[in-house]
Amino acid sequence: EAGVAQSPRYKIIEKRQSVAFWCNPISGHATLYWYQQILGQGPKLLIQFQNNGVVDDSQLPKDRFSAERLKGVDSTLKIQPAKLEDSAVYLCASSFPGSQRGKLFFGSGTQLSVL
Amino acid sequence: QQQVKQSPQSLIVQKGGISIINCAYENTAFDYFPWYQQFPGKGPALLIAIRPDVSEKKEGRFTISFNKSAKQFSLHIMDSQPGDSATYFCAASKEEYGNKLVFGAGTILRVKS
Numbered sequence: 650e651a652g653v654a655q656s657p658r659y660k661i662i663e664k665r666q667s668v669a670f671w672c673n674p675i676s677g678h679a680t681l682y683w684y685q686q687i688l689g690q691g692p693k694l695l696i697q698f699q700n701n702g703v704v705d706d707s708q709l710p711k712d713r714f715s716a717e718r719l720k721g722v723d724s725t726l727k728i729q730p731a732k733l734e735d736s737a738v739y740l741c742a743s744s745f746p747g748s749q750r751g752k753l754f755f756g757s758g759t760q761l762s763v764l
Numbered sequence: 765q766q767q768v769k770q771s772p773q774s775l776i777v778q779k780g781g782i783s784i785i786n787c788a789y790e791n792t793a794f795d796y797f798p799w800y801q802q803f804p805g806k807g808p809a810l811l812i813a814i815r816p817d818v819s820e821k822k823e824g825r826f827t828i829s830f831n832k833s834a835k836q837f838s839l840h841i842m843d844s845q846p847g848d849s850a851t852y853f854c855a856a857s858k859e860e861y862g863n864k865l866v867f868g869a870g871t872i873l874r875v876k877s
Contacts, residue, residue, distance in 0.1 A: 653807070691768075691855075691870050749813070753808075753810070
């Protein structure tokens with residue numbers, strides 16, 4: 650079974666530039682999550698989708714971050730404009746109905762460096 | 765606001781020893797406590813989980829101990845191996861929030877051979 654795919658693996662940008670990350674969850678997984686993992690911290694949920702609808706985006710900085718999940722499959726997370734404090738690993742995860750509670754399948758992440 | 769406090773930040777254990785990582789939570793509404801393991805360059809992966817109505821859960825060399833009154837839980841890795849070297853995260857969730865997880869800050873474990 651293929652895992653959660655993310656790209657790019659690494660991204661380096663200047664502050665105030667824009668950047669986009671892509672995620673392809675495991676086939677059949679209706680729930681998709683974007684987490685931000687700052688160095689030395691645990692992952693923090695940015696947004697959760699159920700199919701193509703947003704379930705929770707309470708911690709998404711909406712003035713600069715946006716995310717979409719068209720057709721309930723792939724998802725894109727965008728940052729515009731980026732700030733230095735956005736440097737982090739952006740993790741995408743997915744889960745399916747009936748899976749063990751708390752069991753999320755994570756991708757390897759996109760490491761973003763904002764200079 | 766950090767809702768799950770994890771310690772220590774890093775841990776070095778000799779091969780064959782016991783690794784112990786502790787977590788404490790504040791919100792008594794939390795009702796599910798998973799532990800995740802993360803290797804460098806990889807995403808976290810679920811290791812083991814416990815509900816608060818159980819005081820202990822064991823899976824192989826990994827055991828979660830849970831103290832509901834103290835609002836604390838811990839991960840014990842018995843017979844620690846170099847392959848266990850990774851970052852470990854405790855987490856907590858509430859039934860009403862489904863799979864929304866609040867993670868601790870993580871513990872970097874190094875097992876010396």
